[in-house]
Amino acid sequence: MSSYLFLIFFSILISIVVILFLVKYIFSQEKGSEQMQNISNAIKEGAMAFIKRQYKTIFSLALITVLLIIIANYFGNLSKGSNIAFRYAGHVGIAFITGALCSGLSGYIGMYMAVHSNIRAAAGAKKGLNSALTIALRGGAVTGLAVTSLSLLGVTILFLIYGGMSNNDILIKEAPSLIVGFGFGASFVALFAQLGGGIYTKAADVGADLVGKVEAGIPEDDPRNPAVIADLVGDNVGDCAGRGADLFESTAAENIGAMILGVALYPVFGWKGILFPLVTASVGIVSSIIGLFFVKADDNTDNPMTALYRGYLVTTILNLIFIYFIIKSMFSGNLPNGGNIKCFYLYLCAFSGIALSYIFVLITDYYTSYKYRPVKSIAEASKTGAATNIITGVSVGMESTALPVLAVSIAIFASYKLGEYALPNIANGGFYGIAIATIGMLSSCAYILAMDTFGPITDNAGGIVEMSGAPDEIRLITDKLDACGNTTKALTKGYAVGSAALATFLLFFAYLEQVKTILGRPLDSVFPVDIGKSEVFIGAFLGAMVVFIFSSAAIRSVGKAAQYVILEVRRQFKEIPGIMEGTAKPDYANCVDIVAKGALKEMILPGIIPITAPILVGVILGKEAGAGFLMICTITGVIMALFLNNGGGAWDNAKKFIELGNFGGKKSETHKGAVVGDTVGDPFKDTAGPSIHVLIKLVSTLTLVMVSLFS
């Protein structure tokens, strides 16, 4: 075991060294003109003020929750004796707090790096595209590496402390399910971080766009718009802090779920089955670091995406190679009768996971890029106004769920079958195949996250350049990077949904294992979740419904908060003379403040729904109904998130397509219709959609932590 542990800690060490190097690199870059710095500072202050307030709220809620968890786990396990119950409750509680703190830290790092990289990327654009691209990507890379390393470190250390270090089989096998609290803590913080940030960013964006672009007819990021700083702050608190926390808990949840499956296969693989996810994750970090250093763009390129794709390709190829050797080294000795060919089957599972992430990226690109039919059809529909734009966009978004669902279904089916071939006659062999696929999919997580955080950094850099009145050639560079950042943001969301679907399937399995343990049934028995039973059907029905009302609450919150912004901007235009002529400065800070207050107020209600609903279902209708709730909530959640993310992305790019001069170009009636679609899509793709990723993982970790309470 020690050599694998060494590998894990060594990768984390490498990651820390690289992070320090990248941070030093970024902070050594130029910060540009004083005007640019002023703008950047305003963004920084707004973002930091918001995150501090937000964390205060979140951690107050977390404190109540951890008490409830500890009490629930104490009394739920009391039948095993008060000592054991106390130990369980304590472990789960500590894991929750650790997870919550790490998740919060991940979000903070993401935002801190973003607000310091944006100004430097903006200044770097003066030197050329590659310079700006490198700064923005390296800023993102710090987040990507920090998040994945932190997740890996947290899970590994908890595993070792909770029994992994002992030589006691029983303790080792018990440890993974005690770490579930870590995943729940992470999901808990991620949910509110994503909701609050998502509401903030879109309320500001929608508000700024509606009054600025549509009513006053001034361009995006125009300094005359009082909400423009709030809009730029929003990109940081929503996309960086939120997504960082989201993917932090994705990796944590996936690792924990796979480890619990490893426990189920303990008779075959021993501790290796449990440690395998962590080893792969550590190798994935190293691959991502290497991939990052392969990114280099020609200063004259029109499409910087090519450079980013190159790094992704390198990461993927390295992962494909590394994982092969890991599987061979860890498992071949434990697979009698044709160990090599069976190892290869397991390897194919990982391959199908990696392939799935590529396919998701391709499908998302198809549905959200203006090179293809879907976005073009929305743009064309805008010719007949906003209504047909919306109708077509909704239709495209719903259609876009088909291929990803098919792809996930095929990946699950294939890796299940491959797992069965590799581990014939072994209970849950097929599920371990799915676990390996999930591990494969998430192996490139650090790189993907770097690309994702790249998005808001370039977005902000563009905003700073625009607002400081920089020359056109620099704007051209940041525009290119901004477009590229929009693409990476959309792709990452696809990746996040796909991995959430797989990770939840693992956690669902873990839930069933847990139920069997509680009921005292053998772990290789079957606990069927029979959807034909009326209470399971009801649980499933409610699980699907929760996705709809959660989305409703999230979207409504944006609408409400946006209306505050709109009224404030209108007020400023009316009461502060000279804004439009550029002779008076709008009161940016007041807008920032109004959005922050609104977002924090509005995030509570949608956040409470997914926390209370599964507990109520489990307590009232029982464990099997709880499982039905979990599964159908996941299914509906994945599909709804695809609809919201892709629909929103498609509307956004349909507008961009028109702005490039198609169908009448900017300021035409067609464009006005498209702006409505873009605005509607904003809360879909940046608030409700990403929050649903978190929701489905939250529900699965929550039910796991609370299952001992269920009737």
Added chain:
Amino acid sequence: MSSYLFLIFFSILISIVVILFLVKYIFSQEKGSEQMQNISNAIKEGAMAFIKRQYKTIFSLALITVLLIIIANYFGNLSKGSNIAFRYAGHVGIAFITGALCSGLSGYIGMYMAVHSNIRAAAGAKKGLNSALTIALRGGAVTGLAVTSLSLLGVTILFLIYGGMSNNDILIKEAPSLIVGFGFGASFVALFAQLGGGIYTKAADVGADLVGKVEAGIPEDDPRNPAVIADLVGDNVGDCAGRGADLFESTAAENIGAMILGVALYPVFGWKGILFPLVTASVGIVSSIIGLFFVKADDNTDNPMTALYRGYLVTTILNLIFIYFIIKSMFSGNLPNGGNIKCFYLYLCAFSGIALSYIFVLITDYYTSYKYRPVKSIAEASKTGAATNIITGVSVGMESTALPVLAVSIAIFASYKLGEYALPNIANGGFYGIAIATIGMLSSCAYILAMDTFGPITDNAGGIVEMSGAPDEIRLITDKLDACGNTTKALTKGYAVGSAALATFLLFFAYLEQVKTILGRPLDSVFPVDIGKSEVFIGAFLGAMVVFIFSSAAIRSVGKAAQYVILEVRRQFKEIPGIMEGTAKPDYANCVDIVAKGALKEMILPGIIPITAPILVGVILGKEAGAGFLMICTITGVIMALFLNNGGGAWDNAKKFIELGNFGGKKSETHKGAVVGDTVGDPFKDTAGPSIHVLIKLVSTLTLVMVSLFS
């Protein structure tokens, strides 16, 4: 048995007599001025031409399908010997054809009565509100009674022919599952009728509104709008023909599902359990007739809904009384040990179903009427434009799914438990409770359908009055009735979704019974549909996805067809001078023709999805996965339909609320924003939503008919 059969046929006879009386009454009414008749004739011709073309397409598709069913059932049952296989295949095939023909006939009757009642209701408005109301409701009543009687007659006769008349237990028990083809045939026609009609009506409506109201600034139903006749035709082909076929198959599916459950309880109730749904349905027809004659409105009333509610109340109370005696007379002898109290438990099941229909009506009213918060919030959001109107509307629509899902869940839970109390230690007793609840809910179907068809009749009457330039006081009457019709249409949709949810649960049960029969397992054994198995999960995943892509296809079809209309109307405005001044007549017929062609072309793709998908899942992934598909498709379908129907209804009434003078009234910027929302809601509430009702019943009857093919 014969006395109950006598009751059934006697009710059908009464229904026929009343239908003849109502038809005579309607055709004896005045037809108004020549100008009104011209308009009415144009509508009539357009509608009849469309339905003829549509039926030609549908029945060609049905012919292919029936051949496939016969072949599938022949080979699927071949293991039982070729004679039996031949008999099965023949029975299912004949049932399919009968169901398809009856469903088509229902739609035709609905439309025929509507196009002949509209002009008479318009003329009746001259005499006063009550006269117009009575004509419109009686026109609707013909449809309501014809549809429910036809469904009852078809199922009863097939049951008797297929074995019900014999004294052979085995044949009697076999008969209900052979009638399933009737339900499938009905669903098949209903799907295309609803899709084609729904696309037609909304393409015309969206097209007419966008160019007429928004671009040219002329009011709704203005004769200068070239698409105005197509719009009025659409109300008939979509709302009358479509909804008639929809509810026809709802009652058929529910009766068949409940009869199959009756077979499962044969040891307890004998043939009575099978006949109970038919007896209740027949009594429900009589109650509805009596209820209809209680509708009488004061000519000066502001709210004709009160009169309609009175009839509904009478129908419900009569049903509550009748059902009590039916249950007592049919079941008390078969329930040993406290038969009376157990009968009362069963009666409470029926009560919970009836209560559920009331609750659905109340919830729908809350979410779609402008008296309450949801619609008002949409209207208010329109102050900041179309985008916030859409965002708020989507949010309201999603929120509106919560209470209905909770209500259905409680009804299922309660009637299941009551069924278990009534039939302790008897397998499937709980499910029979759910069956009784469903029967209770659908007992007032004839009345509900009459109210529903009342909607498009008054809508058309209003259009005729408007176009013929009638005086203001007559318009005021038709406006009141039109508003009332909008309400009844919305309420009926809620009722249709709720009953579809319950009916599908019965059919799901029937599916499991069928699977057990095929596998040779005892009927009181459990065939678990374990959602934890990977292939069942995949089936479920695909089932949810199909709802999204079906909705996408349906909505897109409207968008496409609407664009033809928009371009045609713009062309006419440009090429025919004098339309706007009223000196030249637009070419209505060309618009009608363009929409018809477009609708028929566009209905094929969305129609094919739900027919092929479940078969593929069943054949590739097996019977259990097929069941997973069916259940999750139902769950997602019900919720999606609620979202689409209620969202659409809320947008519609938010616009109406503004038109009453709120937030700036007609022609304000707020109103323009609300018109966009109304237009977006049109395909939601009148095409995709109602088609999903049919979809979920189609999937359940289809899987039942095809289950012998599943692996």
